[in-house]
Amino acid sequence: MRIRTIEWKNKSVRIIDQTALPARLKYLELRSVSALWRAIKKLQVRGAPALGAAAALGLYLAVKDSRARDYQELKREIDRAADHLGSSRPTAVNLFWGLKMMRLAALENRNKPVAQIKLALLRRAKEIMKEDSSVCRKMSRYGAELIRNNDNILTVCNAGALATVDYGTALGTIYRAKEQGRRLSVYACETRPLLQGARLTAWELKAKGIKVTLLCDNAAAALMSSGRIDKVIVGADRIASNGDTANKVGTYNIALLARYHHIPFYVAAPISTFDLSKRTGKDIPIEQRHAREVTHYLFKKPSAPPGVAVFNPAFDVTPHSLISAIITEKGIIKPPFAKNIRRTAK
Amino acid sequence: MRIRTIEWKNKSVRIIDQTALPARLKYLELRSVSALWRAIKKLQVRGAPALGAAAALGLYLAVKDSRARDYQELKREIDRAADHLGSSRPTAVNLFWGLKMMRLAALENRNKPVAQIKLALLRRAKEIMKEDSSVCRKMSRYGAELIRNNDNILTVCNAGALATVDYGTALGTIYRAKEQGRRLSVYACETRPLLQGARLTAWELKAKGIKVTLLCDNAAAALMSSGRIDKVIVGADRIASNGDTANKVGTYNIALLARYHHIPFYVAAPISTFDLSKRTGKDIPIEQRHAREVTHYLFKKPSAPPGVAVFNPAFDVTPHSLISAIITEKGIIKPPFAKNIRRTAK
Numbered sequence: 001m002r003i004r005t006i007e008w009k010n011k012s013v014r015i016i017d018q019t020a021l022p023a024r025l026k027y028l029e030l031r032s033v034s035a036l037w038r039a040i041k042k043l044q045v046r047g048a049p050a051l052g053a054a055a056a057l058g059l060y061l062a063v064k065d066s067r068a069r070d071y072q073e074l075k076r077e078i079d080r081a082a083d084h085l086g087s088s089r090p091t092a093v094n095l096f097w098g099l100k101m102m103r104l105a106a107l108e109n110r111n112k113p114v115a116q117i118k119l120a121l122l123r124r125a126k127e128i129m130k131e132d133s134s135v136c137r138k139m140s141r142y143g144a145e146l147i148r149n150n151d152n153i154l155t156v157c158n159a160g161a162l163a164t165v166d167y168g169t170a171l172g173t174i175y176r177a178k179e180q181g182r183r184l185s186v187y188a189c190e191t192r193p194l195l196q197g198a199r200l201t202a203w204e205l206k207a208k209g210i211k212v213t214l215l216c217d218n219a220a221a222a223l224m225s226s227g228r229i230d231k232v233i234v235g236a237d238r239i240a241s242n243g244d245t246a247n248k249v250g251t252y253n254i255a256l257l258a259r260y261h262h263i264p265f266y267v268a269a270p271i272s273t274f275d276l277s278k279r280t281g282k283d284i285p286i287e288q289r290h291a292r293e294v295t296h297y298l299f300k301k302p303s304a305p306p307g308v309a310v311f312n313p314a315f316d317v318t319p320h321s322l323i324s325a326i327i328t329e330k331g332i333i334k335p336p337f338a339k340n341i342r343r344t345a346k
Numbered sequence: 347m348r349i350r351t352i353e354w355k356n357k358s359v360r361i362i363d364q365t366a367l368p369a370r371l372k373y374l375e376l377r378s379v380s381a382l383w384r385a386i387k388k389l390q391v392r393g394a395p396a397l398g399a400a401a402a403l404g405l406y407l408a409v410k411d412s413r414a415r416d417y418q419e420l421k422r423e424i425d426r427a428a429d430h431l432g433s434s435r436p437t438a439v440n441l442f443w444g445l446k447m448m449r450l451a452a453l454e455n456r457n458k459p460v461a462q463i464k465l466a467l468l469r470r471a472k473e474i475m476k477e478d479s480s481v482c483r484k485m486s487r488y489g490a491e492l493i494r495n496n497d498n499i500l501t502v503c504n505a506g507a508l509a510t511v512d513y514g515t516a517l518g519t520i521y522r523a524k525e526q527g528r529r530l531s532v533y534a535c536e537t538r539p540l541l542q543g544a545r546l547t548a549w550e551l552k553a554k555g556i557k558v559t560l561l562c563d564n565a566a567a568a569l570m571s572s573g574r575i576d577k578v579i580v581g582a583d584r585i586a587s588n589g590d591t592a593n594k595v596g597t598y599n600i601a602l603l604a605r606y607h608h609i610p611f612y613v614a615a616p617i618s619t620f621d622l623s624k625r626t627g628k629d630i631p632i633e634q635r636h637a638r639e640v641t642h643y644l645f646k647k648p649s650a651p652p653g654v655a656v657f658n659p660a661f662d663v664t665p666h667s668l669i670s671a672i673i674t675e676k677g678i679i680k681p682p683f684a685k686n687i688r689r690t691a692k
Contacts, residue, residue, distance in 0.1 A: 022651040192538060192562035198650040206651050213655040216538035216640055217564035218596025222662035250564025260602050294562055304544040305368040305552050309559040316568035
């Protein structure tokens with residue numbers, strides 16, 4: 001089954017509404033920047049690489065009906081839309097990378113008529129999506145080399161087709177290994193508070209015919225100590241130049257548990273996830289999300305007493321010392337990370 | 347506010363229905379062994395020490411209207427009820443301890459008329475409850491010595507008044523420290539799948555006027571690395587003779603994270619929680635619970651695709667090497683545990 005998370009269709013950004021999964025596979029057609037902003041904020045579309053594509057299409061949405069008469073006027077609209085989109089999810093660097101790519105495309109075409117610039121922007125957004133597709137597949141070839149027959153692989157959150165345009169980063173390596181004929185099984189941490197592991201990863205793996213077992217995040221240590229896990233593969237939302245990796249909250253937990261149990265811990269992420277302007281993970285901004293995500297299950301029934309204080313960071317930072325290797329489309333980056341990232345990601 | 351989790355009232359076992367919290371403080375009056383068995387299974391009453399009291403009252407329920415004519419006939423009924431009650435939660439050793447205490451009471455009174463034996467059983471069950479109350483308070487005095495002013499304490503699940511007859515083990519030490527004038531704040535891991543931390547611990551701490559912050563279990567590593575946690579205090583469901591501790595799933599996770607972040611990790615449990623017949627944690631049976639606890643939030647709406655496999659142990663085992671000390675009513679047991687537990691718990 002081909003999963004197409006985000007695409008340009010019917011003059012709109014068509015996305016899978018990830019908040020409707022696993023109950024329904026429902027598509028949304030977004031026709032304005034503000035609709036897209038809301039969809040990003042509500043996590044109807046999420047996943048670092050998918051957000052890069054969303055940002056790119058979003059900038060095109062912002063200008064496609066513009067009445068700007070020249071590049072300067074158009075640029076002001078682009079800047080405003082980029083600032084707005086950038087405010088939706090501050091941690092995912094791919095989102096900012098997508099915005100930057102689009103601004104560059106506008107700049108490169110600044111001497112053309114506005115209609116031509118608009119077309120160039122749509123072309124660039126489509127290239128970014130195509131590139132994401134291709135990057136995931138390249139990455140998966142490197143990652144699949146790390147996977148042996150009969151491996152049991154633990155993952156957190158969703159770094160699959162639903163986190164990218166259509167193939168996945170961490171899960172992409174698993175799809176590739178399966179395509180190459182290896183048998184494997186995945187353990188998916190459910191990933192509180194919003195259960196991306198239960199709702200998205202379990203759904204996606206089942207759709208792709210891969211054996212999946214779900215667990216609560218806090219059962220990971222028991223699972224590892226039972227000897228059932230051979231390796232951990234996760235995605236990333238932003239990687240600092242020393243290899244410190246921001247990813248969905250809980251990733252750092254899992255990395256520590258993996259270290260204690262002598263289980264290799266891999267990060268799979270496109271080069272666009274690296275932020276070389278950040279020296280270490282301490283410099284990465286961490287989005288704090290609303291208490292209701294924790295106190296009200298999926299925003300409905302309360303499961304905690306009213307008014308209770310909540311600690312709800314969307315991400316945590318895994319120190320590079322706990323990471324065995326980073327899988328990218330340019331190959332596998334091993335420690336020492338500071339040196340090897342500089343060489344690969346520049 | 348006094349919380350009375352379990353008591354003998356109106357010729358029935360009166361419990362707080364813990365599945366109704368935090369929305370409502372609702373009491374149930376259980377008048378048969380099978381009603382009590384169901385209440386235990388559904389976790390309407392839970393917590394290792396409270397289960398000891400429930401088991402004791404349950405055996406009295408089983409015989410109070412018995413038509414047995416002598417000890418032998420009564421004993422057969424007691425044995426049958428004990429086997430039945432023991433099957434409800436295999437990990438909590440206090441439950442078996444409660445059953446054993448009651449059988450002993452019957453044995454001690456075997457030469458009396460059946461009516462007298464029944465009375466002796468009710469008396470013993472009430473003593474067990476009173477003893478639990480007193481044990482928690484003794485334990486809390488030792489535990490409170492470990493707590494300093496302005497401490498931020500992390501806990502998992504619920505080892506409070508709701509897990510005991512009326513005061514708590516891990517949370518009891520916190521109540522005592524507060525009564526002694528210390529300021530402190532508690533971080534409660536929500537404790538998936540059944541959210542005892544969010545539903546019970548947050549409710550109970552608020553009721554007792556203690557500052558509480560809720561977090562998803564997988565945010566604990568981020569919280570610890572922020573430097574905000576001074577110590578961890580948890581309860582226990584069974585402790586092997588070497589100090590390995592079975593407690594709510596996720597405890598082992600937290601113990602590992604605490605070790606990495608150099609945070610002391612304490613277990614608070616009455617002596618009745620020790621099972622000296624178990625050499626290590628490997629010998630402790632771990633209850634596996636139903637997949638629906640994970641896939642259907644509190645048994646209602648599904649949050650995972652239908653039919654997904656689930657790993658859902660109710661407990662995990664924290665190796666003794668990760669435990670700083672065990673707080674009991676006979677004092678604080680420090681490593682080497684094998685030697686010091688033998689000395690204290692025999």
